């Protein structure tokens with residue numbers, strides 16, 4: 611079998627989850643793999659009693675993760691809400707891995723998501739041959755989560771049409787899924803709950819109905835507070851990408867990551883870090899997730915087509931790609947930024963030159 615391109619969190623962090631379980635001293639809720647306290651340690655990182663180091667997965671406020679975990683113990687579902695690239699899907703995956711030992715019970719919400727993707731569907735060949743029967747039923751991840759007492763993940767809930775969203779109401783309030791065709795129901799067992807994610811930037815979103823909103827506790831994941839926090843996030847993700855991709859490039863100098871993050875933050879906030887120069891904001895989101903891709907891309911460029919050391923030339927095409935989403939307006943904004951900020955900044959001449967060559 612070939613190596614997996616991407617492992618699920620519970621596979622990649624199997625050892626950490628095993629050690630957390632071994633060192634468990636707190637009460638573990640029914641059908642959970644770990645106690646709420648250990649789940650938070652898994653997400654935020656920490657040292658266990660036996661000296662084992664758990665790596666941080668989420669960089670940010672511990673309180674947010676505590677609220678998220680506490681919500682999942684109750685009978686309210688969890689909605690992770692925020693701008694694109696603020697680790698909503700990432701946190702959802704790790705919560706499911708730590709709590710249920712399984713992050714794969716997932717429904718990807720789109721405008722085309724129908725009821726049958728959330729409740730159940732039918733295998734039509736069997737349905738025609740046998741009529742409605744247990745065997746003709748196609749289970750959804752939500753149904754399996756209910757049966758097994760696990761967490762179901764619903765990604766991008768607000769892209770799903772409102773009528774389909776509302777099929778969750780019975781599931782969340784009554785903890786049951788009626789199957790009228792078979793004259794029976796699936797009753798959720800303990801440990802079942804739902805984590806949904808939604809972002810507040812994408813177009814074409816359907817607001818949650820107030821009936822559904824009341825069944826969710828919303829936790830808003832913010833952009834990283836400080837530049838150092840954001841650099842730390844990018845560095846950690848880039849290092850794990852390098853390990854997986856086995857690139858012929860050196861570890862990026864922290865300085866290069868700092869420059870990419872600085873550019874993203876300045877354009878995002880519409881002012882230089884020192885607050886002295888006002889800037890126009892481009893149309894793209896310039897999220898932390900995009901900063902991670904820019905550095906990863908630069909590493910691939912430097913490894914295969916450069917000298918193996920990440921430099922401005924390797925990074926600039928990615929930076930421009932992230933900044934210039936609208937070919938006219940954003941192009942002007944980038945040019946202005948180059949002339950007013952990059953050109954005069956100490957040690958940034960190489961970015962200025964590389965960018966001028968590209969445009």
Ligand SMILES: Nc1ncnc2c1ncn2[C@@H]1O[C@H](COP(=O)(O)OP(=O)(O)OP(=O)(O)O)[C@@H](O)[C@H]1O
Pocket residue numbers: 667668669670692693694695696697698699700701807808809834843847898899902
């Ligand atoms: N605070 C953070 N701590 C750790 N990793 C982070 C943080 N913010 C962003 N990331 C990283 O950014 C990447 C993208 O995150 P993710 O895909 O979860 O974003 P999202 O909020 O679901 O975005 P979208 O709304 O576009 O779906 C992940 O690899 C994650 O590691």
Ligand SMILES: [Mg+2]
Pocket residue numbers: 698699700765807
């Ligand atoms: Mg996401």
